[in-house]
Amino acid sequence: MIGTGFMARAHTNAYKRLGDFFPELGHRPVLSTVCSRTPGRAEAFAEQWEYQKFTTNWQELLDDRNIDAIDICAPNDVHAEIAIAAAGAGKMILCEKPLARTVEEAQPMVDAVNAAGVMNTVWYNYRRVPAVTLAKQIIDSGKLGRIFHYRANFLQDWTINPELPQGGEALWRLDINAAGSGVTGDLLAHCIDTAMWLNGGIRDVSAVTETFIKERKHQLTGQVEKVGIDDACIFHCHFDNGSLGLFEATRYARGQKALYTFEINGEHASIRWDLHDQNRLEYFDHNDESIVRGWRSIHVSDSDQPYIKRWWIPGVCIGYEHTFVHHAADFFHCLDTGEACSPTFEEALETQKVCEAVLESAATRSWQKTGVHW
Numbered sequence: 001m002i003g004t005g006f007m008a009r010a011h012t013n014a015y016k017r018l019g020d021f022f023p024e025l026g027h028r029p030v031l032s033t034v035c036s037r038t039p040g041r042a043e044a045f046a047e048q049w050e051y052q053k054f055t056t057n058w059q060e061l062l063d064d065r066n067i068d069a070i071d072i073c074a075p076n077d078v079h080a081e082i083a084i085a086a087a088g089a090g091k092m093i094l095c096e097k098p099l100a101r102t103v104e105e106a107q108p109m110v111d112a113v114n115a116a117g118v119m120n121t122v123w124y125n126y127r128r129v130p131a132v133t134l135a136k137q138i139i140d141s142g143k144l145g146r147i148f149h150y151r152a153n154f155l156q157d158w159t160i161n162p163e164l165p166q167g168g169e170a171l172w173r174l175d176i177n178a179a180g181s182g183v184t185g186d187l188l189a190h191c192i193d194t195a196m197w198l199n200g201g202i203r204d205v206s207a208v209t210e211t212f213i214k215e216r217k218h219q220l221t222g223q224v225e226k227v228g229i230d231d232a233c234i235f236h237c238h239f240d241n242g243s244l245g246l247f248e249a250t251r252y253a254r255g256q257k258a259l260y261t262f263e264i265n266g267e268h269a270s271i272r273w274d275l276h277d278q279n280r281l282e283y284f285d286h287n288d289e290s291i292v293r294g295w296r297s298i299h300v301s302d303s304d305q306p307y308i309k310r311w312w313i314p315g316v317c318i319g320y321e322h323t324f325v326h327h328a329a330d331f332f333h334c335l336d337t338g339e340a341c342s343p344t345f346e347e348a349l350e351t352q353k354v355c356e357a358v359l360e361s362a363a364t365r366s367w368q369k370t371g372v373h374w
């Protein structure tokens, strides 16, 4: 495990749940070593989460022949270096999203895992919200018919304060060098991954971005510096299937904390989902008898719905952390069967291409082709 922050906790929790809730898996994770740049942190994390060892140098994990898999939960600027070295050392890799800061950085990561033939996955965890997986099943069944529209939002409000510094521990998301971009790589990357998984490739994009607070104090240098990230981004696009897409992400939507929503409109039916009510899927079917036709609110908690039978009785809910358990379980299941665990680095590279086209479009005020092959 590389990192001891938010995602390190979410993933470690997932690994610890597998044996109890997915007992049939042939392979089980052993929490070997945790790495953090800050010595005290690695040690405290190892003690709390029951890792056998801790270190401040991630290279030690690659040199350890007992370690089979590396989980990258560090900021975006170190994903490529660690992943390429880990692939070279023959380790399986589970990498947090976005794959990297740029396509230029991400492509060699894909090349490295392919050349080494090591299993890999990227934690676009929202695919494994049961309601979102159910949406995928309904869409794939063809019930929606021809698709006309896909729209998604990811709205937050935590960077409105101009006094908030950029950079450094916990604030690396505001630092262009560490993050690579602002809301595009952080929030829209999730929306784009889900969108292409549900609705196919995005062909071209037209975007606007805005940086509302132009200068912030940098936590590491102590200097007031230009802000390089996009605070907000809106783009529209064409999907390969001919439908139109509309996406928005911001950290300036006062009152919104992590409002990820999507809606897809087809000829016969529509679906919408909202992270703030993640166990529900809303579904409208125009084929319903007209006097009862309307939006259904499906409480996704029945044992025949995706992943649910692993957990509790119908009607009671699961939460955010379960998305990571599901992803980890799918990874270990793939390890047993020899299948690829989607999204792989290769798929995450396609999301990276869309993010890059979005930023290029905003910078040049022009439509950009994504070059995505989905």
Ligand SMILES: NC(=O)c1ccc[n+]([C@@H]2O[C@H](COP(=O)([O-])OP(=O)(O)OC[C@H]3O[C@@H](n4cnc5c(N)ncnc54)[C@H](O)[C@@H]3O)[C@@H](O)[C@H]2O)c1
Pocket (backbone or CB within 6 Å): 002, 003, 004, 005, 006, 007, 008, 035, 036, 037, 038, 058, 072, 073, 074, 075, 076, 078, 096, 097, 098, 123, 124, 125, 169, 170, 171, 172, 186
């Ligand atoms: N899938 C999701 O929904 C989701 C949610 C949050 C974050 N993320 C991604 O997870 C990654 C980590 O984000 P986070 O929220 O956990 O960040 P965080 O700031 O909470 O934690 C980052 C950790 O990385 C460590 N670190 C930084 N540089 C390091 C290095 N060179 N070597 C070893 N450790 C290093 C820090 O000490 C810290 O423990 C990012 O890529 C982010 O985009 C994904």
